[in-house]
Amino acid sequence: MASLQPVRGTHDIHGETMRRHRHVEETARNLAARYGYGEIAPPIFEFTPVFARTLGEGSDIVRKEMYTFTDRGGEEVTLRPEFTAGIARAFISEGWRQNLPLKFFAAGPVFRYERPQRGRLRQFHQIDAEILGVAGPEADIEIIALGAEILERLGALDRCRLLLNTLGDPASRQAYRHALLDYFSRYEAKLSPDSRDRLVRNPLRILDSKDPGDRALLAEAPLLHKYLNPASLDFFAAVCRGLDRLGVAYQVNQRLVRGLDYYTHTAFEFVTEALGSQGAVIAGGRYDGLIETLGGPSTPGIGWAGGIERLGMLTSTLPATPGLIALVALGQAAEERAWLLARELRALGHVVDLGFGGGLGRQMKRADRIGARAAILLGDDELSRGEATLRDLGSGEQRRVALPALAGSLGAYR
RNA sequence: GCGGGCGUAGCUCAGUAGGUUAGAGCGCCAGGUUGUGGCCCUGGAGGUCGCCGGUUCGAUCCCGGUCGCUCGCCCCA
Numbered sequence: 001m002a003s004l005q006p007v008r009g010t011h012d013i014h015g016e017t018m019r020r021h022r023h024v025e026e027t028a029r030n031l032a033a034r035y036g037y038g039e040i041a042p043p044i045f046e047f048t049p050v051f052a053r054t055l056g057e058g059s060d061i062v063r064k065e066m067y068t069f070t071d072r073g074g075e076e077v078t079l080r081p082e083f084t085a086g087i088a089r090a091f092i093s094e095g096w097r098q099n100l101p102l103k104f105f106a107a108g109p110v111f112r113y114e115r116p117q118r119g120r121l122r123q124f125h126q127i128d129a130e131i132l133g134v135a136g137p138e139a140d141i142e143i144i145a146l147g148a149e150i151l152e153r154l155g156a157l158d159r160c161r162l163l164l165n166t167l168g169d170p171a172s173r174q175a176y177r178h179a180l181l182d183y184f185s186r187y188e189a190k191l192s193p194d195s196r197d198r199l200v201r202n203p204l205r206i207l208d209s210k211d212p213g214d215r216a217l218l219a220e221a222p223l224l225h226k227y228l229n230p231a232s233l234d235f236f237a238a239v240c241r242g243l244d245r246l247g248v249a250y251q252v253n254q255r256l257v258r259g260l261d262y263y264t265h266t267a268f269e270f271v272t273e274a275l276g277s278q279g280a281v282i283a284g285g286r287y288d289g290l291i292e293t294l295g296g297p298s299t300p301g302i303g304w305a306g307g308i309e310r311l312g313m314l315t316s317t318l319p320a321t322p323g324l325i326a327l328v329a330l331g332q333a334a335e336e337r338a339w340l341l342a343r344e345l346r347a348l349g350h351v352v353d354l355g356f357g358g359g360l361g362r363q364m365k366r367a368d369r370i371g372a373r374a375a376i377l378l379g380d381d382e383l384s385r386g387e388a389t390l391r392d393l394g395s396g397e398q399r400r401v402a403l404p405a406l407a408g409s410l411g412a413y414r
Numbered sequence: 415g416c417g418g419g420c421g422u423a424g425c426u427c428a429g430u431a432g433g434u435u436a437g438a439g440c441g442c443c444a445g446g447u448u449g450u451g452g453c454c455c456u457g458g459a460g461g462u463c464g465c466c467g468g469u470u471c472g473a474u475c476c477c478g479g480u481c482g483c484u485c486g487c488c489c490c491a
Contacts, residue, residue: 005481005482008481008483060488060489060490061489064415064489065489065490082491110491112491114489114490115487115488116484117486118484119491120489120490125491126491194487194488205489210488269491278491280490280491281491282491283490283491304491306491307490308491310491311491328449359450360449360450361447361450361451362451363450363451364449364450364451365450365451365452366451367451368452369451369452375451377449377450379449380449381449389449391451393451393452396450396452398450
């Protein structure tokens with residue numbers, strides 16, 4: 001066993017996993033572009049307060065999951081645990097408030113110091129979409145629809161459910177929070193230890209506790225939607241109507257919550273049963289208070305993030321790899337000619353692999369292993385006649401082709 | 415951070431009631447086939463049995479610790 005190990009929770013992405021990863025990212029990027037979203041690549045690390053303030057000191061991410069360190073200049077920096085905070089910071093520091101509304105797509109690695117599990121890593125990758133500056137439900141509808149269409153194109157939508165909820169505006173949310181606090185404070189002794197902790201830090205989180213005792217108490221607990229004021233109800237109804245109109249199926253789930261104070265109105269998650277306990281594949285919500293929390297102008301926002309690894313495991317539309325042609329050269333003259341031939345064929349759009357050395361048998365074996373559909377054999381014999389041998393690696397049939405006619409004979413191997 | 419399972423060849427795994435040369439399949443290399451891969455046959459290379467310590471005449475096997483992987487909890491993508 002090699003003593004050189006990757007850092008826990010990190011992976012070398014390659015082979016089919018890499019192709020899945022790419023496919024998820026490209027599908028999302030292309031579709032977001034088609035929806036008019038500009039791509040942004042915020043830094044992979046920021047000053048720690050950008051995340052600490054934005055995620056809330058009480059959140060699990062800030063309490064125990066951030067990769068934080070002091071750099072050589074004595075600055076406290078953190079590897080990003082998500083995209084939203086960095087994008088919000090960019091919005092403020094770049095002075096984009098005059099360009100609203102803004103729509104962003106982003107993709108790349110994010111970091112959380114967690115115990116790895118299936119579909120959960122310390123370095124993982126996300127796709128991310130955000131709309132800044134739209135206070136109305138149109139933004140909620142569009143961004144959810146974008147998520148749904150990405151899942152559809154990945155062939156994953158039929159294994160996902162969209163859970164939808166609203167937290168209402170800040171007034172509604174506060175009212176409900178108080179009601180919940182009142183209720184559970186009376187039963188504090190009966191709550192699970194985790195939920196007693198939540199009572200102090202994040203009462204709404206008790207709603208999705210899995211503890212049976214908590215569940216029993218929840219049956220009698222006040223319902224979120226009873227505390228929504230008319231404006232909040234209208235907003236939610238508009239979001240639902242918009243999704244209905246677009247044919248995006250959802251289930252309203254009053255237990256779906258976001259703990260942080262700046263979250264308002266819409267919260268949603270696309271979840272699947274196919275990945276063990278890590279069910280959420282795309283999740284997000286409206287964060288109208290976030291940019292103000294960071295010290296910027298009050299600006300509404302909504303967004304989601306999707307885990308590329310999880311989406312990759314779920315995708316069923318992995319495209320076929322393009323046809324590969326192995327160029328097998330024998331002897332020095334042929335090898336030198338092969339460079340030029342490869343360049344010509346690549347310029348015409350063919351995928352051409354040079355195997356670099358070894359005998360014919362070895363190069364043929366490599367051609368087979370890398371999945372080449374055809375091999376072009378170029379040896380002294382062929383070269384002296386201005387020909388090459390074109391072998392179909394599926395059928396094993398081969399024939400001599402004059403070099404000028406070679407490109408025209410490769411149509412079947414694209 | 416908490417709990418369960420598992421670490422034997424590059425990969426997937428067998429194995430030893432603790433005993434001297436640790437196995438298989440696949441993969442890799444070579445030959446059968448001096449310029450032909452995938453199939454077949456033959457041969458070969460490759461292992462500090464995760465690491466450290468303990469028990470023992472003797473540990474890959476038993477015990478403790480540690481590291482790693484994995485599944486679940488918390489939480490999340």
